Amino acid sequence: MKLKFIKKQKEAKDTATFFFEPEKKVMWLPGQYFYFTLPELKYPDSRGPTRHFTISASPTEGSTLRLTTRIRKDSGYKNTLNEMAIGTFIEGEGPNGTYILDENEEGNHILLAGGIGITPFRSFIKYNIDKKLSETKIHLIYANSTPEEITFREELESWDKTYENIKIAFTISRPEDSKEKWTGLTGRIDGDIISRLASHLSPPTYWVCGPPAMVEATEKVLGSLKITSDRVRSEKFTGY
């Protein structure tokens, strides 16, 4: 289906959300992804003109599709996307994927995100808020190297303050690389952080999303806390 590029919004260091208006109404569930194919590559890219990205918007926010990504200089695809003119048409295919928050499933949720792995969780949390599912508690633990890389920071902080059932904690692994004096949690997501922030929500579902190495390390941490695999749902952002 044709998607019209209508807006770009900065979210964090080298990170932006791209908004696309679909030619016809599309439905998706929180956590699903689309394939996005650019009409031509301004810069060469050995992986070609197509990537898959999670829709970072909740379906409750209207039918505009949003993808959020980090722009690295090595990616011809992303640099082409970043310089694309408003009004350009690209090709979209979806929705795809089974990493979905099902509002009919009972229980609370612990979301463990690394870097750009926040995208499905933004959709999950916004969906919970808009649908007023206040009985369902959601705790997000979001890991980044520096505070500058915390994507959707203002929005996440305001949700944490506004909604009783939403709790959000950031942890920073390289505070020394930041201009901001970081006084919050430090280090990667480990057993101690999970136990301290989330263990009273029993028995929650644990959702893990991020680059493959982060997901594998976090699954090991959950294993060491004796959390059985049927309570863990992971999505690896391959390509990183």
Ligand SMILES: Cc1cc2nc3c(=O)[nH]c(=O)nc-3n(C[C@H](O)[C@H](O)[C@H](O)COP(=O)(O)OP(=O)(O)OC[C@H]3O[C@@H](n4cnc5c(N)ncnc54)[C@H](O)[C@@H]3O)c2cc1C
């Ligand atoms: C289901 C699914 C959903 C996805 N959703 C998203 C999404 O919402 N947003 C998103 O940005 N991506 C998402 N991805 C990943 C996306 O599809 C791309 O593969 C990814 O962004 C890499 O894009 P790129 O090839 O342009 O590489 P670049 O991002 O430019 O990276 C180029 C190369 O640099 C290296 N590299 C980059 N970052 C790192 C790092 N942190 N650690 C180690 N090496 C690194 C890698 O070798 C990589 O191939 C998703 C993937 C899957 C499977």
